[in-house]
Amino acid sequence: MKVAVIGLDCAAPELIFNKLKADLPNITRIAADGIHGKLRSCDPPITVPAWMVMSTGRSPGELGLYGFRSRIPNSYNGIKIPSSNDIKFDTVWDILGKRNKKSIIIAVPPSYPPKPVPGILVTDFLTPDRDKEFTYPPGLKNEILRDFPDYQFDVKFRKPEKKKIIDEIFRMTDVRFQMAEKFLREKEWDFFFMVEIGIDRIHHSFWRYIDETSHLYEDDAEMRGKFISYFKMVDSHVGKILDLLDEDTVVLIVSDHGAKGMKGAFAINQWLIREGYLKLNDGKVKQGSSLEELDVDWAHSKAWAWGGYYARVFLNIKGREPQGIIEKENVRTELDKLKEKIKSIRGPNGEFWNTRVFEPEEAFTTVNGDRSDLFVYLDDLSWRAAGTLGYSTDYLLENDTGPDDAVHDYDGIYILYRKDKKIGKVIDSDIYRIAPTILRLFKVRKMYGIQGKPLEGIEYVE
């Protein structure tokens, strides 16, 4: 038995299983023949930690990974980008390696710097650049740069040339799949796992051309055509990969979270200032300033926040933060009060927002690493949070710093398929089932403390 996992970062159920169905013959066929459904992501539904939840079967709390940055413990502005060194649990390929199985691992975040694996590994989009060691074994890098001189980890978003980036994303994805197909043909392997980040980049940057319900919708036939061509290219590569696999290989197509149209960004630190939680010494604040650029009066501030696709709110606690002011015994009361205030935030026209606010302990039984005191999903993730300040309003309909078309949604996708097996079932599932599924397919009985269960219906492909 072999297992091949094709990870499509951000692939959304509505798009893949419905809207683009007719454009994706290979994916549509295996979804119909196998088992498919929505795959509920973890909390927070963000690329880092979601792929590691799939790879290790552990929660973000156990992993101590809550997003693309971790706070340097107890600091106000110190942040750290997660790396493979931060993953303290065995991945499925580590566990399989101990059983003499060889793996091909491509771009699963975070996997930089490359760790040894029986097989080969190419690091993810958090790799600084191609001058770095980005493969295991090290010599594989030369092979990649020789055969795929255009190989790219990620694209850099540049607003003025936005439309051109779609072609750049197309090339990046096309090349990564070509490389994956070459490895599948030439390398020895039992387990294959690749992640393609391009789908996420396409969604965030170009969702407005495909979603008529978005307030940013643009009826632009050329851009819509390019959006669809991108997905057709991905589908044709899925077809090529399927052609390389035999009937003893189980295929999983998965995504780490979904996508939906972004309604706007909410300047949460401005709101905290107005509510009396945060105080600045600066007079006039330049539009788009970040807290680290400003002179915060920490001795009179109770809380501050980080933006992103969800907001993280930190309390300024005495004995924990350098100039903490909230006494330990008051933390509970302050948290409860702030939670209620955040939940009562309304939209730009006074409309109700379905905002979710929770403490990490409410989501995870184990909470490792430096985490924020509150996790905030503004209007159920439809509004992203801007940590920057200096705007004339808290409600930003266009985003200054990044692509602004789509936000993350809870449900990604999965397809479980094996050649020659006609199953034809639709079962919604969740991300914690992926690692146990892979281990079960390889008949690994020892679960190393992984709690999840395999996907329902796994017996049909065994």
Next chain:
Amino acid sequence: MASDKKYTTVSLPTPLFEKIQDKIKGTGFTSVSDYVTYVLREILAHSNNEDAFNEEDEKKVKERLRSLGYLD
């Protein structure tokens, strides 16, 4: 303990040992142990055991993440 001794023993599958023996015939390597030690040192020299990102790397990655809307 292994660390008290200057050298210690690791096991190699015999066919691999023989392959290496053939490969180093007529080269500057005088024994399979010499060759294996050399190759492993080369591989370890490439692996980064310190911080994953130096200051410049971190700046590059942060800038990219910011441009993508993740750090805001």
